[in-house]
Amino acid sequence: MAETGNFIARLVRAWPALPSMAWGAWLAAVYIASSGTAWLSDTEMNGENLSSLFIAANLVAGAVMLAATFAVPTVRVRLERPTAMLAAGLLSTMGALLVILIGPYYLTPFLPYDLVRLLFLAGGVLFGGGLGAIALRCGQLYGTLPPRQVIVYAAFSQLVVAASFFIVVGAPSWAPVPGGPSLAGIAAFVGLPMVAGGLASLARLSEARPVPEDYETSRGALPKSFWKLLAVVFVFSCIVSTVYGSAVAVSPIGTTLDGSRLVMLLRMLLALGLAAVAVGTVGDKLNFGKTYSVVMVASVALVACLPLVTVLQTVLAQIVSLASVVFELFLWCTLAFIVYQRRISPVIVFGYGYGAYLLGSGVGWLFGVRALDSLFVAIGGPFAYMVMAIIVLACAFIIFSEREFDRLFAPEEEGAPTLDELLMRELATESAEGGAEGPVRKGRFAAAIGELAEAHQLSPRETDVLRCLAMGYNSSTTASKLSISWNTVRTHTRNIYGKLGVHSHQELIRLVDEATAGE
Numbered sequence: 001m002a003e004t005g006n007f008i009a010r011l012v013r014a015w016p017a018l019p020s021m022a023w024g025a026w027l028a029a030v031y032i033a034s035s036g037t038a039w040l041s042d043t044e045m046n047g048e049n050l051s052s053l054f055i056a057a058n059l060v061a062g063a064v065m066l067a068a069t070f071a072v073p074t075v076r077v078r079l080e081r082p083t084a085m086l087a088a089g090l091l092s093t094m095g096a097l098l099v100i101l102i103g104p105y106y107l108t109p110f111l112p113y114d115l116v117r118l119l120f121l122a123g124g125v126l127f128g129g130g131l132g133a134i135a136l137r138c139g140q141l142y143g144t145l146p147p148r149q150v151i152v153y154a155a156f157s158q159l160v161v162a163a164s165f166f167i168v169v170g171a172p173s174w175a176p177v178p179g180g181p182s183l184a185g186i187a188a189f190v191g192l193p194m195v196a197g198g199l200a201s202l203a204r205l206s207e208a209r210p211v212p213e214d215y216e217t218s219r220g221a222l223p224k225s226f227w228k229l230l231a232v233v234f235v236f237s238c239i240v241s242t243v244y245g246s247a248v249a250v251s252p253i254g255t256t257l258d259g260s261r262l263v264m265l266l267r268m269l270l271a272l273g274l275a276a277v278a279v280g281t282v283g284d285k286l287n288f289g290k291t292y293s294v295v296m297v298a299s300v301a302l303v304a305c306l307p308l309v310t311v312l313q314t315v316l317a318q319i320v321s322l323a324s325v326v327f328e329l330f331l332w333c334t335l336a337f338i339v340y341q342r343r344i345s346p347v348i349v350f351g352y353g354y355g356a357y358l359l360g361s362g363v364g365w366l367f368g369v370r371a372l373d374s375l376f377v378a379i380g381g382p383f384a385y386m387v388m389a390i391i392v393l394a395c396a397f398i399i400f401s402e403r404e405f406d407r408l409f410a411p412e413e414e415g416a417p418t419l420d421e422l423l424m425r426e427l428a429t430e431s432a433e434g435g436a437e438g439p440v441r442k443g444r445f446a447a448a449i450g451e452l453a454e455a456h457q458l459s460p461r462e463t464d465v466l467r468c469l470a471m472g473y474n475s476s477t478t479a480s481k482l483s484i485s486w487n488t489v490r491t492h493t494r495n496i497y498g499k500l501g502v503h504s505h506q507e508l509i510r511l512v513d514e515a516t517a518g519e
Helices: 002-014 019-035 048-068 072-079 082-101 113-143 147-170 183-205 224-250 253-280 288-308 313-342 346-370 372-379 381-399 402-408 419-424 427-437 444-455 460-470 475-482 486-500 505-517
Strands: none
Touching: 002 183, 019 048, 019 082, 019 113, 019 147, 019 183, 019 253, 048 113, 048 224, 048 346, 072 082, 072 113, 072 346, 082 113, 082 183, 113 147, 113 183, 113 313, 113 346, 147 183, 147 253, 147 313, 147 419, 224 288, 224 313, 224 346, 224 372, 224 381, 224 402, 253 313, 288 313, 288 381, 288 402, 313 346, 313 402, 313 419, 346 372, 372 381, 444 460, 444 505, 460 475, 460 486, 460 505, 475 486, 486 505
16 A cells, blocks of 8 residues: 555656646546436437536536635635545545436336436536535646646646547447446546546645645635626626537437537647647747637627527537637636736635636526527527627627736736736746746745846846846847837847846846745
């Protein structure tokens, strides 16, 4: 047993990203549950049971995350206990197992219908309750990562989802009971929550990034833009889930599964592209504000076009769900950035932010299944879709625009690094910095710049140029940021190099990092 523990500890130290892959296993558990790949039997003619499970699990998971914001210190301590994550994984596993057992080839023939429905919903509640706790722990882990590292790990997590899905789909279809779900599907559905909880519990073995204890725990620390973002998150997830849920509820299971395969292929391409962008580009090209606007506009166009393509409506609904995947990825990274830059408790940030997303998804799917048809009868399908598209458009450009996104990450202290500046940092620098000391403290970078400027008698403008160069900006970007010419930047740069005694941009960054670490 001790040898196994030592092996796992060495594995985590060798692969620091391993605990962060808990979010990938979490997403895989949710996606396999919501696609019906693993647990549906051959008696399922439509998506009624699939919808019931998704609604119950998402509503409960969202409620757990929101409830955690009312007891931040207690929740924080408990989430960091490995036994708590294992217990949360076990709870979800028990829920998944209960859903399997209440299948048509297991307990259903021997139990009254009302009891079967009650046990089925109880399974969904257990499944969602455990996943809510694990999602909070994943938020804690991602909140300790520098922004670019967050993007890379989030992309890898999407690949974990795709790999899990296609392993289940491509595995032998042998089933313990003829007509029931396959053994591989059952193993994935029941086992993935436990895998997610187990990976999350490994964070205690990592020496790379302990969760800081000096996070802000007051809701008042959240900027006003954050609350606008929450409103958009809830409305967007609600509308997208309404569209997707209404299509799944009436579509044959085979059509839903085919659509899930298409979305998963696109999800893999998205993950690979995102990882390539995060590794291979400079930070000023990682514009999350523009990404947000593009996702919103694409979602508006897709929702508005649904009534025009009756034949392909189910396929288009799956593409709408892909927009939701992109938005979810954007939201997860944004929440992690907020925790890292503003040092606000991840229990608050992810509890509200991701909790609102999960609640919106559950409410939207419920509305799509139970009430959308009545709305179609009352005002007509095309008009109803148009109203939903207009609501998303209003969210994107009135309630929380790209400008609001920039305000969300405006530094509270003069000289503190902005999100753009943090994204400029190279992965190697971030990894070393974040691994040894955790997130950059507010004002510590600014203090280091100030001390270097004073010690080496830099002028105010040379200090401004030093700050930009230390953030990784090249001369052209620095000139644009400071509204001065490229030649002026080059002159200041030569002066700075001479006064600091460095000979390259990398040496300058290393000098500033050492000064920052010495604070």
